[in-house]
Amino acid sequence: MKQVKKAAMYSLVGLTFLGLVGCGTANNSNSSQGGSTSSGKPVTIVVASWSGTNVTNGIIDQQLADFNKTHPGIHAVYRPISGNYETILKTEFVAGDAPDIITLNNGGQAPTFESEGAVIPLNSYIKQSNYSLSDFFSGALNMFVANGQVYGIPRDQSPLVLYYNPVMFKQAGISGPPKTWAELYADAKKLTNPAKKIYGIVQTPQEPRWAQFVYQAGGSVMNNNMTQMTLNTPAALKGFSFFVNLYRSGVAAQPQDVGATWGGQALGMGRAAMTFEGAWAIPYLQDTYPNTSFAIATLPKGPVNNVSLDFPTAWAITKDCSHPQQAWEVIQYLTGAGQAQWVEQGGLVTVRKSLIDMPYYKEHPIYENILKQLPNAVPWNFPNGFDQYVNTTLSNETLLAVDGKESPAQALQKLQSEGESILQNGGSQ
Numbered sequence: 165m166k167q168v169k170k171a172a173m174y175s176l177v178g179l180t181f182l183g184l185v186g187c188g189t190a191n192n193s194n195s196s197q198g199g200s201t202s203s204g205k206p207v208t209i210v211v212a213s214w215s216g217t218n219v220t221n222g223i224i225d226q227q228l229a230d231f232n233k234t235h236p237g238i239h240a241v242y243r244p245i246s247g248n249y250e251t252i253l254k255t256e257f258v259a260g261d262a263p264d265i266i267t268l269n270n271g272g273q274a275p276t277f278e279s280e281g282a283v284i285p286l287n288s289y290i291k292q293s294n295y296s297l298s299d300f301f302s303g304a305l306n307m308f309v310a311n312g313q314v315y316g317i318p319r320d321q322s323p324l325v326l327y328y329n330p331v332m333f334k335q336a337g338i339s340g341p342p343k344t345w346a347e348l349y350a351d352a353k354k355l356t357n358p359a360k361k362i363y364g365i366v367q368t369p370q371e372p373r374w375a376q377f378v379y380q381a382g383g384s385v386m387n388n389n390m391t392q393m394t395l396n397t398p399a400a401l402k403g404f405s406f407f408v409n410l411y412r413s414g415v416a417a418q419p420q421d422v423g424a425t426w427g428g429q430a431l432g433m434g435r436a437a438m439t440f441e442g443a444w445a446i447p448y449l450q451d452t453y454p455n456t457s458f459a460i461a462t463l464p465k466g467p468v469n470n471v472s473l474d475f476p477t478a479w480a481i482t483k484d485c486s487h488p489q490q491a492w493e494v495i496q497y498l499t500g501a502g503q504a505q506w507v508e509q510g511g512l513v514t515v516r517k518s519l520i521d522m523p524y525y526k527e528h529p530i531y532e533n534i535l536k537q538l539p540n541a542v543p544w545n546f547p548n549g550f551d552q553y554v555n556t557t558l559s560n561e562t563l564l565a566v567d568g569k570e571s572p573a574q575a576l577q578k579l580q581s582e583g584e585s586i587l588q589n590g591g592s593q
Contacts, residue, residue: 206239207490211479211498212253212263215244220447223509227502231494238490257282257484264485265494268316268478270307270545278308278315279548283480285313289492303543304476304515316478317499318515320506322442323472323541324376325534326461327428327449332362332437341438341461345380345406348438348464352415355437365416366436367427369407369566371558372544373440376473378403379542380466386583390547393583395576403466405572408565418566432456442475443534447511462533474541476515513538549586557582 211228215221221244228240243263245252250273256262268274268283277283290297297305300318308316328341336355342348352364367373375385383399386392394400410416417436424430427439432453439445440463449458463470479498481491498506499515507514508524513534525531546554558579565575 206237207487209238209240209265209485209487209491209494210243210263211240211265211494212243212245213267214249215246220510220512223506226509227498227505228494230505231497231502235493235497238493240494253282257482260484262482262484264482264487264491265479266482267319268308268480270476270543273551274308274316274478275310275546275548276551277480278310278313281483283315283482284485284488285315286317286481286492286495287312287314289489290314293492293496295496299516299518301515301517301538303474303541304478307476307543307545308478308480316480317495319477319479319499320510320512321474321476321515321538322444322513322534323474323537324373324440324442324463325472325537326438326463327431327441327445327458328438328461329431329434329436329457330459331457332434336437341459342464344465345377345467349410349413349415352410352438353413356415358414361422362435362437363415363417363422364436365410365438366419366422366424366430367416367439368419369411369559369562371554371562372473372475374404374407374562375542375544376403376440376463376471377407377466379471379473380463380469381406382466382468386546390545391587393580393587395580395583399468401573401576404565404576406466408562408572408575411566412568431458443511443513443531446530460530460533462537470537470540472537472541473544474538475544547587549590550583553582553586 211224213224221242224242228242231240232238249269253262253266262282266283268277289295297314301321304318304321308314308318326341332355333340333351336351338351338354342351355364356362371385378385378395378400381399381403383397383401383403384394385400387394411418419426419430422430422433422435424433424435427436428441428445428448429452430436431439431445432449434456449456463472479495481488481495485491503514503516504519504522506512507519507522511528513531514520514522520535525535561570561575561579564570565572570578
């Protein structure tokens with residue numbers, strides 16, 4: 165894992181364009197950099213991402229509408245993908261009918277798509293357009309660089325932070341958010357009332373949530389260049405054991421235990437006093453649970469630090485794109501002029517250093533501790549071949565430990581061994 169990360173949501177935009185304007189099926193003739201095809205019609209560029217909230221879907225629609233006004237030779241349209249984003253895209257790649265531009269996620273998705281040639285290198289486009297990468301946070305940018313090739317331009321990011329309910333804290337006689345692991349446990353215990361299905365912490369027990377404790381104890385999941393597993397250390401065991409004990413001791417619960425699907429929802433329902441989420445939870449809570457009070461704090465400090473995980477995403481051009489030059493023009497706009505719009509209207513964390521001091525953040529102090537957490541964050545990532553490991557193995561072993569069916573040491577040893585096996589086999593599982 166390189167050192168220095170969204171809930172189920174619904175779509176505003178219908179899938180009218182699905183199957184009608186996919187890159188493999190529309191406007192396949194060559195075109196100039198300026199845009200339109202030899203027939204005089206604008207080049208259609210299909211931009212796809214996972215189906216987000218009404219807010220985020222609407223912003224992308226507006227961004228592309230603004231782009232189209234100033235680029236008459238290109239007609240960019242947005243197609244949100246509902247369901248299993250990665251599975252649907254892989255099916256479309258096989259059929260040769262993938263969108264022109266997609267959002268690359270972190271975890272194991274970006275390395276897999278890059279190594280399989282599903283997305284193309286952008287170096288030549290970056291060079292010819294004199295597009296500067298210096299303004300991007302290196303942690304977010306490096307997530308999408310492999311062997312010197314840039315495969316994605318960062319779109320947004322967010323470190324995990326502590327969301328908490330200040331009303332519940334006050335009622336429990338707690339003056340503020342926990343600053344250390346010991347305070348986190350003590351506060352969670354004081355805030356837990358199983359009879360009312362209220363818990364100090366409600367969180368899905370998954371690796372993107374327990375890895376932060378491993379780093380805070382001085383451990384890591386993989387080495388910096390992701391060539392070795394590093395879960396077989398005392399520090400990693402200390403962090404993982406602390407996380408597991410939150411559940412075993414009864415001060416933490418899984419979302420389904422309180423009738424929720426994720427930690428943010430549990431917080432909004434008043435069933436959780438604390439949860440660990442990123443900036444994506446802010447518009448969700450404000451829109452869905454406007455009467456629930458919440459605040460954000462940096463993560464409590466462990467024995468060594470208060471490292472968080474960061475979740476960058478990026479725009480990339482697919483191998484099926486017949487008009488990569490025009491697709492690149494769209495990406496330039498989305499990550500350049502459109503970046504401030506994406507932040508201001510979507511409530512997301514910028515990937516550009518120059519925008520950290522933008523007026524929006526000063527007018528919305530709810531982001532203050534998210535920005536404070538950002539420099540001390542580890543991008544969540546695994547190398548090629550870790551798809552199943554990330555999507556299945558990590559969750560299964562964590563659940564066995566949380567449920568008391570395995571000790572934390574046994575779970576980590578299995579994760580260490582299976583990860584080593586994947587690396588030794590060159591990424592095959």
